[in-house]
Amino acid sequence: MRRVLVPGLLACCAALVLAATSCAPGGGKTPGGSAKGGATARNIVIWEQMDPEERARFEANLEVFKQSHPGVTIQHTPYETEQLRTQFQTAATAGGGPDLIFGPSDQVGPLSILNTIVPLDQTLEQGFFDRFVPGSLDTLNGHLYAAPDQVGNHLVLCFDRRLVPRAPATTAEFIATAKRLTRPGRYGFAMNTTEPYWLVPFLGGFGGWVMDAQARPTLDTPAMVQALAFLKSLRDQHKVMPRESDYMTAETMFKEGKAAMIVNGPWSWSGYRKAGVDLGVAPIFRLPNGQWARPMVASKGYSINVNVPKDRLPLVVELLSFLTSPAAELRSVRDLSILPSSRDAYRDSTLLGDPTLAASRQAIEKGGRMPVVPEMRVIWDVMRPEMQSVMNGVKTPAQAAKDMQRAAVTQIAGMKQ
Amino acid sequence: MLRAPRAFPYRLLLPAVVAMLAVVLFPLLYNFYLAFRNMSLYHYADHRFVGLTQFRQLFSQPILYVLFGKSLLWTALNLFFHVAIGLFLAILLTGPIKGRAFYRTVFILPWAMPQYISALTWRGMFNYEYGAVNLILQRLHLPAVPWLTDQVWAFLAPVIVNIWLGFPFMMIVCLGALSAIPRDLYEAADLDGANAWQKFRNVTWPQILPVLTPAVLLGTIWTFNNMVVIWLVSQGGQPADQTHIMVSYIYKVAFTYYRYSYAAAFSVIVFLILLGFVLFTLRRAAPLEART
Amino acid sequence: MTGAGRARRRMVGVLKHAFLALFALATVYPILQIVAVSLRPADRLYSTSLALIPKDATLRAYHAILFEKDFLLWMRNSFVVSLAVTLLGVTLASTAAYAFSRFRFPGWREGLYSFLLTQLFPPTMLMLPLYVLMRALHLLDTFTGLAVAYTATALPFCVWTMRGYYDTIPVELEQAALIDGCGPWAAFTRVTLPLAAPALAITALFSFMAAWSEYPVARIIIHRQELYTLPLGLESLAGVFQTEWANYAAGSLFVCVPVMALFVVLNRWLVSGLALGGVKG
Numbered sequence: 005m006r007r008v009l010v011p012g013l014l015a016c017c018a019a020l021v022l023a024a025t026s027c028a029p030g031g032g033k034t035p036g037g038s039a040k041g042g043a044t045a046r047n048i049v050i051w052e053q054m055d056p057e058e059r060a061r062f063e064a065n066l067e068v069f070k071q072s073h074p075g076v077t078i079q080h081t082p083y084e085t086e087q088l089r090t091q092f093q094t095a096a097t098a099g100g101g102p103d104l105i106f107g108p109s110d111q112v113g114p115l116s117i118l119n120t121i122v123p124l125d126q127t128l129e130q131g132f133f134d135r136f137v138p139g140s141l142d143t144l145n146g147h148l149y150a151a152p153d154q155v156g157n158h159l160v161l162c163f164d165r166r167l168v169p170r171a172p173a174t175t176a177e178f179i180a181t182a183k184r185l186t187r188p189g190r191y192g193f194a195m196n197t198t199e200p201y202w203l204v205p206f207l208g209g210f211g212g213w214v215m216d217a218q219a220r221p222t223l224d225t226p227a228m229v230q231a232l233a234f235l236k237s238l239r240d241q242h243k244v245m246p247r248e249s250d251y252m253t254a255e256t257m258f259k260e261g262k263a264a265m266i267v268n269g270p271w272s273w274s275g276y277r278k279a280g281v282d283l284g285v286a287p288i289f290r291l292p293n294g295q296w297a298r299p300m301v302a303s304k305g306y307s308i309n310v311n312v313p314k315d316r317l318p319l320v321v322e323l324l325s326f327l328t329s330p331a332a333e334l335r336s337v338r339d340l341s342i343l344p345s346s347r348d349a350y351r352d353s354t355l356l357g358d359p360t361l362a363a364s365r366q367a368i369e370k371g372g373r374m375p376v377v378p379e380m381r382v383i384w385d386v387m388r389p390e391m392q393s394v395m396n397g398v399k400t401p402a403q404a405a406k407d408m409q410r411a412a413v414t415q416i417a418g419m420k421q
Numbered sequence: 422m423l424r425a426p427r428a429f430p431y432r433l434l435l436p437a438v439v440a441m442l443a444v445v446l447f448p449l450l451y452n453f454y455l456a457f458r459n460m461s462l463y464h465y466a467d468h469r470f471v472g473l474t475q476f477r478q479l480f481s482q483p484i485l486y487v488l489f490g491k492s493l494l495w496t497a498l499n500l501f502f503h504v505a506i507g508l509f510l511a512i513l514l515t516g517p518i519k520g521r522a523f524y525r526t527v528f529i530l531p532w533a534m535p536q537y538i539s540a541l542t543w544r545g546m547f548n549y550e551y552g553a554v555n556l557i558l559q560r561l562h563l564p565a566v567p568w569l570t571d572q573v574w575a576f577l578a579p580v581i582v583n584i585w586l587g588f589p590f591m592m593i594v595c596l597g598a599l600s601a602i603p604r605d606l607y608e609a610a611d612l613d614g615a616n617a618w619q620k621f622r623n624v625t626w627p628q629i630l631p632v633l634t635p636a637v638l639l640g641t642i643w644t645f646n647n648m649v650v651i652w653l654v655s656q657g658g659q660p661a662d663q664t665h666i667m668v669s670y671i672y673k674v675a676f677t678y679y680r681y682s683y684a685a686a687f688s689v690i691v692f693l694i695l696l697g698f699v700l701f702t703l704r705r706a707a708p709l710e711a712r713t
Numbered sequence: 714m715t716g717a718g719r720a721r722r723r724m725v726g727v728l729k730h731a732f733l734a735l736f737a738l739a740t741v742y743p744i745l746q747i748v749a750v751s752l753r754p755a756d757r758l759y760s761t762s763l764a765l766i767p768k769d770a771t772l773r774a775y776h777a778i779l780f781e782k783d784f785l786l787w788m789r790n791s792f793v794v795s796l797a798v799t800l801l802g803v804t805l806a807s808t809a810a811y812a813f814s815r816f817r818f819p820g821w822r823e824g825l826y827s828f829l830l831t832q833l834f835p836p837t838m839l840m841l842p843l844y845v846l847m848r849a850l851h852l853l854d855t856f857t858g859l860a861v862a863y864t865a866t867a868l869p870f871c872v873w874t875m876r877g878y879y880d881t882i883p884v885e886l887e888q889a890a891l892i893d894g895c896g897p898w899a900a901f902t903r904v905t906l907p908l909a910a911p912a913l914a915i916t917a918l919f920s921f922m923a924a925w926s927e928y929p930v931a932r933i934i935i936h937r938q939e940l941y942t943l944p945l946g947l948e949s950l951a952g953v954f955q956t957e958w959a960n961y962a963a964g965s966l967f968v969c970v971p972v973m974a975l976f977v978v979l980n981r982w983l984v985s986g987l988a989l990g991g992v993k994g
Contacts, residue, residue, distance in 0.1 A: 049936075051936070056950070056957055079937060079938065080938075081936050081937065081938055082938075082948070082949040083948075084948055084951055086676070087932060087948075090676055091932065091933070091936075094840070094841050094844045094933070095844065095936075097465065097466075098844060098845050098848055099848075100848055100853070102936075114462060114679060117462055117463065117465075118462065118465050119465075119466070198656065198659060246550055246551075247549050247550060248548055248549040248550065248567075248569060248570055250569075250656065250659075252541075252544075252545065252758050252759050253545075253548055253551065253759060255757075255759075256551075256757050256758070256759040256760060257551075259757055260757070260760070278754070279754075279757070378462060378679070381677055381678070382677075382678065385673075385677055385678075388657075388659075388662075389658070389659075389660070389661035389662040389663075390661070392570075392659055392660040392661045393660070393661045395570075396570045396571075396660055396661070398660075398661065415678060418678065418680065418683075419461065419462060419463075419678045419679065419680060420461075420463055421459065421461060421463075421680070423815040423816060423884060423887055423888070423891075423897070423900075424891070425815075425816065425897035426897070427818070429812075429816070429897050429898075430812035430815075430816035430818050431812070431818070433808040433809060433811055433812035434808070434809050434812045434813075434824065436804070436805050436808065436809070437805040437806065437808070437809035437868055437872060438809070438824070440801070440805060440861060440864050440865050440868060441827075441828065441831060441865050441868060441869075443861060443865070444843070444846070444861055444862050444865035445831040445839075445865055446831075447842055447845075447846050448834075448838075448839040448840075448842035448843050448846065449831070449834055449839070451841075451842035451845075452834060452838050452839070452842065510733075510736070513729055513732075513733060518729065518730075518733075519730070520733075522977070522980060524733050524737060525976075525980060526973060526976060526977060526980070527737045527740060527741060528736075528737070528740055529972075529973065529976050530740060530741065530744050530969065530973070531740060531743075531744075532922070532972075533968075533969040533972035533973055533976075534744060534747070534965060534968070534969055535926045535943075535944060535947065535965045535968050536926075537928075537944075537947070537965075538747055538750075538961060538962060538965045539743060539747070541758065542743055542746045542747050542750065542758075543743060545746070545758060545759040545760075546743065546746065548759070551759070551760075553742070553746065553763060556763050557763075585740070585743065593915060593918065593983070594874070594915060596911075596983045597874075597878070597911040597912055597914065597915045597983055598877075598878075598911075600911040600983055601878060601881045601882075601911060601912075628881065631876075631877035631878070631880045631881055632874060632877040632878050632881070632912070633877075634877060635870065635873030635874050635876070635877055636870070636874065638829065638873070639829070639832060639869065639870050639873065642829075642832050642833060643832070646832075646833075646834075646835050646836060648837070667835075668835045668837065671835055671837060671838065672837045675837065675838065676837075681841075684838060685838060688834055688835045688838045691833075691834070691835050692833045692834050692835075695833040696830065696833055699826070699829055699830075699833070703826070
């Protein structure tokens with residue numbers, strides 16, 4: 005028995021390994037979406053990362069599309085941002101995955117390098133991209149990999165109008181307002197001080213940025229030192245911020261009326277209104293050097309999987325085109341506070357008349373595009389600990405800036421090995 | 422030893438072995454293969470054999486040793502409290518005591534709760550100014566603790582959370598193990614006039630060891646390889662990447678920096694460390710044939 | 714017994730209860746926080762007050778999770794998978810462990826060790842090859858794929874625990890049965906297995922939990938919404954920054970209920986077995 009069994013088992017596992025390696029990443033490419041049901045020409049699979057309200061609008065748009073395309077079925081699967089990217093990477097490099105992937109613009113960096121999404125400028129008809137606001141598009145190595153349905157994700161100053169009747173426009177006004185409103189049980193201001201995304205508006209306002217046009221990190225600059233010192237002074241010198249505030253804490257305080265102002269993005273606004281805040285938004289004030297703070301602006305959009313079979317591609321393109329049309333982008337745009345990427349929708353009167361959206365547009369115009377190259381992930385990753393060290397009093401701003409730059413250079417070199 | 426046809430034990434084993442081989446073997450071998458190549462974002466499809474390059478790089482960086490120390494500390498603290506609390510509760514709840522079923526059910530709650538929400542709730546409870554932990558400490562006239570920003574406390578915070586999450590499992594294992602002890606052994610010990618500690622030392626402990634050993638062994642391995650709690654409570658290594666252990670760092674290099682081969686090589690090192698631990702334990706501390 | 718001895722016993726009893734009550738409170742407190750989250754309107758995960766029942770408490774989230782989300786579908790899917798894994802886990806582990814406990818055969822030590830070895834590799838790195846494997850076997854988006862993967866993760870613990878438990882059961886019982894004319898299979902199923910009830914209970918609970926709220930493997934294998942298990946469903950309530958925390962908390966509490974129910978059922982088995990004095994030499 006034993007003589008048969010052991011070689012038998014060995015053969016078994018050898019066969020398994022063989023079967024599996026034959027379609028290892030980079031190996032054979034078989035068309036199709038998920039194992040079952042995804043393979044027909046009339047069924048489209050989309051993986052997406054959306055906030056819940058955004059998803060409701062998306063589903064409404066899909067219904068409209070399905071009505072005009074009888075027989076077409078669309079499956080969509082929600083993912084959290086990091087999961088979306090890693091799962092898509094895994095699936096698409098193994099030859100599978102959905103037809104469309106919807107997510108933040110910076111995911112196209114790694115996904116395009118891994119050859120998992122197609123260059124849209126070569127796939128879609130000539131002139132397709134003329135419909136978009138120029139500021140909503142990101143080029144990577146001369147190609148466009150995503151068709152955006154919105155532009156934004158930018159940080160602004162949010163305030164409770166019952167406490168702050170008019171948005172402060174300068175640092176001096178901001179500090180005076182915040183000090184006036186700080187008292188036992190309440191702070192004038194709260195902000196996520198653990199994520200570098202919240203540091204960037206100040207970095208940009210002081211004249212710096214995270215990288216240059218060649219994607220080389222530019223973190224050890226006077227602007228970085230000033231930005232870090234400025235944030236720290238709000239808490240330690242002016243005492244208008246709580247000692248520890250990460251995203252959730254700042255958000256809770258603002259919702260509970262324990263912070264009068266907060267820096268946050270469009271995704272948060274409807275939640276604040278629901279919590280009973282009389283919400284006002286404005287671009288983040290001018291910094292002590294007289295320049296407006298410069299938040300990052302990014303879009304979210306659709307990319308097409310390289311594994312989409314030829315016979316389904318036209319339908320996928322049609323859907324993508326519909327989802328980025330003015331009609332689809334303007335649906336419930338005021339409730340969502342999302343600014344559309346389409347040129348016609350962006351100029352639509354619905355938007356111009358809404359004070360929140362108008363302020364949001366002003367803030368976008370003061371912002372800078374977020375780089376979509378993969379190096380950006382390293383930059384976030386090295387800025388985060390140094391920023392926290394400054395806020396925790398472990399490092400001086402100058403030291404932190406120097407350490408950030410050094411770590412960024414090392415890590416990018418490691419990544420490119 | 423039981424006598425039976427020679428094939429009988431193999432027949433008993435076959436289904437389990439097939440299930441294991443089907444799922445575990447290929448992923449394992451694939452990683453060993455990757456560890457000797459240079460797969461990364463820029464060499465995803467065209468990776469090639471690079472020998473020991475990844476390992477050489479790993480051993481030349483101090484981070485490997487620092488993380489190893491932290492992983493050890495993390496595992497030791499967790500396991501000690503998991504077993505101590507689990508065993509203590511199990512002993513209390515094995516004897517006749519009022520509300521036994523109620524307590525048993527309450528203590529299993531942390532295990533039943535999805536970890537994601539528990540970990541994030543705990544993070545909220547650790548906030549310096551508003552968190553429940555510090556508010557309670559202050560009511561007891563104790564100083565507030567910077568749970569999330571000081572690097573020592575920020576390491577202990579996830580440990581506390583993981584102890585909370587992990588003791589129910591050990592308690593259940595201990596409950597099962599205790600139920601295997603024949604009552605007459607205690608009666609015999611009573612006749613000899615043994616006190617509570619002597620009964621524990623001479624009856625309980627040797628009797629539960631066969632069941633407890635695998636739980637402790639695997640508990641150690643799982644804790645060493647568990648990054649979920651530390652990742653969620655420290656929000657990916659806060660403050661300042663000071664709260665990483667080996668596996669959370671592996672996750673980061675693989676999925677933030679796309680350095681798959683480097684991460685695979687690191688994982689192979691973890692595998693070897695744990696292999697050493699398992700072999701040592703089973704040869705020296707708790708031999709397999711302890712009782713045959 | 715002397716009066717002093719009785720007084721001391723009572724003291725110990727009081728201390729025991731005081732300890733249990735305090736420890737229970739500390740155990741439950743974080744859970745109560747989650748209950749509080751589920752009662753808060755406007756998705757506030759954190760609160761700045763110690764109050765467990767917020768002033769503006771509402772049961773809206775419970776209604777939403779049961780009637781507006783596909784929660785019941787997720788629960789059904791999780792049930793199907795978990796029950797399959799429990800059955801598979803208990804069956805495969807009880808047989809394999811029996812072989813390891815009662816027999817010595819060539820490959821005995823290697824076999825037992827290799828069950829442990831599968832657990833040593835950091836699981837995050839196993840996900841990518843697992844996807845490749847599942848795709849090659851056409852098991853993506855199937856419960857079979859999920860159940861097989863979970864069984865494989867649960868087996869090493871189950872096999873080792875069962876083996877340890879069998880080792881504590883005197884082999885003389887089966888030898889007697891064999892002499893009485895039982896076959897080895899009958900000796901195993903009729904004599905040993907019933908005595909191993911506590912270990913079977915642990916194995917069942919553990920196998921169930923390995924599947925019930927497992928996330929990473931489910932995320933790799935399941936991509937269709939109608940096949941979502943509980944953790945995948947709960948994830949869909951979460952945005953990057955904007956998460957339906959109240960619904961999430963309410964859902965998580967519902968996730969607990971079947972586990973607790975299963976435990977209450979299995980709890981009976983955790984006190985049976987040899988401790989009741991069923992075996993005398």
